[in-house]
Amino acid sequence: MKKYKHIYADLEKVNRHIIIDSKNNNNEHRSHTCNTNRVLRFIRSYSDGCISNSRVINLSSAQGVKMSNAIVWFRNILRIHDNPLLDWAESSTEVNSVIPVYILEENWHSDEKTELGVNRLTFLLDSLLDLDRRLNEKYGANLLVFSGDAGGIIKSLVDTSDEKISWLLSDYCSEPKNRKELNEIKEKLSRKGVEIKIFSAVNTILDIEKITQRDGFKAPKSTKDMKKIFEENNVVNPDGYLSEGNLPIPKQVSSDFLLIDSLVKHKQVSKHYITSNEMRERNYQLRLDSGFDKSYFLGGETEALKRLKLKISDCPDYVSNFRKPKTFSTNEIDNLMEPSTTGLSAYISNGCLSVKMVWNECTKVRNPLDHSKPPESLHGQLMFREMFYLLSRHVENWDEDHGNSNCIPIDWGDYDEEKINAWESGKTGFPYIDSMMRQLDSTGWMHHLGRHAVSCFFTRGQLWQNWKYGRDIFQKKLVDSDWAVNNGNWLWLAGVAPFSMPYYRVYNPCPDNKSSLNVETKNADFIRYWVPELALFPSKYIFEPHLAPLEVQRESNCIIGRDYPLPIVERNESRKENITKFKLSNMLLKEK
Numbered sequence: 001m002k003k004y005k006h007i008y009a010d011l012e013k014v015n016r017h018i019i020i021d022s023k024n025n026n027n028e029h030r031s032h033t034c035n036t037n038r039v040l041r042f043i044r045s046y047s048d049g050c051i052s053n054s055r056v057i058n059l060s061s062a063q064g065v066k067m068s069n070a071i072v073w074f075r076n077i078l079r080i081h082d083n084p085l086l087d088w089a090e091s092s093t094e095v096n097s098v099i100p101v102y103i104l105e106e107n108w109h110s111d112e113k114t115e116l117g118v119n120r121l122t123f124l125l126d127s128l129l130d131l132d133r134r135l136n137e138k139y140g141a142n143l144l145v146f147s148g149d150a151g152g153i154i155k156s157l158v159d160t161s162d163e164k165i166s167w168l169l170s171d172y173c174s175e176p177k178n179r180k181e182l183n184e185i186k187e188k189l190s191r192k193g194v195e196i197k198i199f200s201a202v203n204t205i206l207d208i209e210k211i212t213q214r215d216g217f218k219a220p221k222s223t224k225d226m227k228k229i230f231e232e233n234n235v236v237n238p239d240g241y242l243s244e245g246n247l248p249i250p251k252q253v254s255s256d257f258l259l260i261d262s263l264v265k266h267k268q269v270s271k272h273y274i275t276s277n278e279m280r281e282r283n284y285q286l287r288l289d290s291g292f293d294k295s296y297f298l299g300g301e302t303e304a305l306k307r308l309k310l311k312i313s314d315c316p317d318y319v320s321n322f323r324k325p326k327t328f329s330t331n332e333i334d335n336l337m338e339p340s341t342t343g344l345s346a347y348i349s350n351g352c353l354s355v356k357m358v359w360n361e362c363t364k365v366r367n368p369l370d371h372s373k374p375p376e377s378l379h380g381q382l383m384f385r386e387m388f389y390l391l392s393r394h395v396e397n398w399d400e401d402h403g404n405s406n407c408i409p410i411d412w413g414d415y416d417e418e419k420i421n422a423w424e425s426g427k428t429g430f431p432y433i434d435s436m437m438r439q440l441d442s443t444g445w446m447h448h449l450g451r452h453a454v455s456c457f458f459t460r461g462q463l464w465q466n467w468k469y470g471r472d473i474f475q476k477k478l479v480d481s482d483w484a485v486n487n488g489n490w491l492w493l494a495g496v497a498p499f500s501m502p503y504y505r506v507y508n509p510c511p512d513n514k515s516s517l518n519v520e521t522k523n524a525d526f527i528r529y530w531v532p533e534l535a536l537f538p539s540k541y542i543f544e545p546h547l548a549p550l551e552v553q554r555e556s557n558c559i560i561g562r563d564y565p566l567p568i569v570e571r572n573e574s575r576k577e578n579i580t581k582f583k584l585s586n587m588l589l590k591e592k
């Protein structure tokens with residue numbers, strides 16, 4: 001009887017009225033409404049296999065029993081593995097059943113243009129559909145997806161639940177607008193007697209709030225500072241493992257169907273509700289419009305776990321030898337869509353994959369005696385991520401160039417629509433920059449060194465535009481778009497932050513085979529793929545095609561200035577001018 005413990009626990013919780021849904025020998029579902037005695041008979045009469053396939057579902061509403069339901073509000077945690085919210089709900093004696101909820105900030109039902117780019121939105125929809133499927137398969141529960149103001153929606157759920165909702169569980173989010181939103185929700189709900197539990201360090205390794213609010217916290221600037229913070233917080237043991245990160249998938253989480261059904265039918269709630277069919281249709285339409293062949297990353301926990309296995313668990317040598325500056329910005333030679341790095345960022349930033357689990361998996365598979373070290377190693381990459389989370393919580397106005405202690409407010413040029421459009425659409429006349437930007441537009445992803453090149457080009461390199469304009473375009477289009485990390489990296493590359501590279505070290509936007517951007521230049525297949533106008537160009541000229549003799553352009557079926565743009569700026573002149581402007585602007589600021 002020990003193995004049926006969870007069923008007994010559930011019986012206690014639901015006041016001895018449950019439905020048992022199980023499979024018979026023909027794999028057909030059968031449902032039974034039972035009281036305790038009948039359940040005991042039922043359990044005894046069934047074989048082991050059948051019982052382990054069964055789900056226990058509360059029937060409180062039907063029986064008029066007062067229940068303690070918890071809204072589990074998934075924000076940056078679109079997964080069931082390493083999920084402390086579900087884990088707590090399973091073991092808590094205070095919660096009988098959960099209402100899984102996700103709230104899309106976008107106004108789904110309006111025709112207004114979305115703030116999320118196509119790839120970001122499809123990745124998110126994939127992830128929500130996958131989470132819904134996994135919750136359903138595992139617990140027979142559905143994810144309720146809403147769109148609109150989170151505070152209003154949660155309040156409506158509580159108001160219409162007839163006092164059956166007494167808990168709100170969610171994951172901590174450090175972005176200022178999320179913290180403000182949560183404080184407002186807390187205030188509203190506490191007046192209604194709803195308890196709120198926020199789980200820290202769900203989408204990060206460190207407890208960002210606790211560490212940054214401690215007296216004497218010093219903002220990190222380097223991997224060395226980050227190592228110290230990791231040590232001080234005892235998150236890593238001598239073997240390199242985190243103390244957390246591998247919570248098992250909860251076995252038994254209950255969900256009250258009847259309550260959920262009545263909630264989504266209520267008009268105050270139903271106007272915000274998005275069905276899974278609506279999500280599926282929108283997702284299909286978006287992919288159809290943009291071309292199924294182009295987007296590469298499918299969202300969701302299922303894909304995330306597959307990719308973790310493919311790139312990390314099954315590849316000890318890759319992990320042991322990983323040196324970020326040596327990875328190729330032009331992806332794998334034999335698969336131009338596949339990153340030379342792990343390609344896990346979108347799964348981590350959307351919460352489909354536990355970042356702690358990634359850390360522990362790297363520790364597990366690497367050669368303990370011989371492996372690369374931070375900042376170049378994979379652990380080093382994850383430390384940069386933590387660094388930006390700490391900084392973005394600590395530094396006021398992290399996403400601004402004024403009033404931000406981590407940003408020199410350089411006097412950038414006026415907003416230049418023509419230049420910015422050329423950059424965004426991949427028509428600058430610099431094939432390396434254009435191929436990267438077209439890849440971003442099509443797939444929502446770009447290699448880190450590609451991001452270095454295009455952001456340097458946009459700011460202190462060639463275009464002299466405020467980093468915030470480029471940041472906004474990245475924020476909209478990247479499938480791994482992450483407020484803390486995106487702003488942090490733009491500050492870094494614009495040369496304005498304490499952790500920035502020196503402003504005068506500018507990438508050549510026409511790289512050769514010696515460039516630190518690590519470009520495959522022999523065949524230049526990456527450029528040919530993304531800039532098909534240049535498909536027939538000889539590799540010798542392909543990075544600077546306007547220098548090719550007219551004869552070569554004719555033979556390659558591409559006249560520069562007609563079939564592909566001339567460079568929008570002269571790269572050496574603009575670089576020299578901008579370095580001088582940066583120096584001057586910085587000097588004037590210091591004199592003020």
Ligand SMILES: Cc1cc2nc3c(=O)[nH]c(=O)nc-3n(C[C@H](O)[C@H](O)[C@H](O)COP(=O)(O)OP(=O)(O)OC[C@H]3O[C@@H](n4cnc5c(N)ncnc54)[C@H](O)[C@@H]3O)c2cc1C
Binds near residue numbers: 388474485
């Ligand atoms: C201008 C610019 C903007 C960026 N915007 C984002 C963003 O919005 N979201 C985002 O996740 N990354 C951003 N990055 C960082 C980095 O480019 C991506 O995390 C990385 O390219 C993702 O690929 P990967 O998963 O294969 O990385 P890997 O090299 O395999 O690294 C493993 C993981 O470490 C983390 N990581 C790696 N590099 C960084 C970094 N420099 N800073 C913080 N975390 C890092 C990511 O979670 C990544 O998945 C930006 C970089 C630049 C230069």
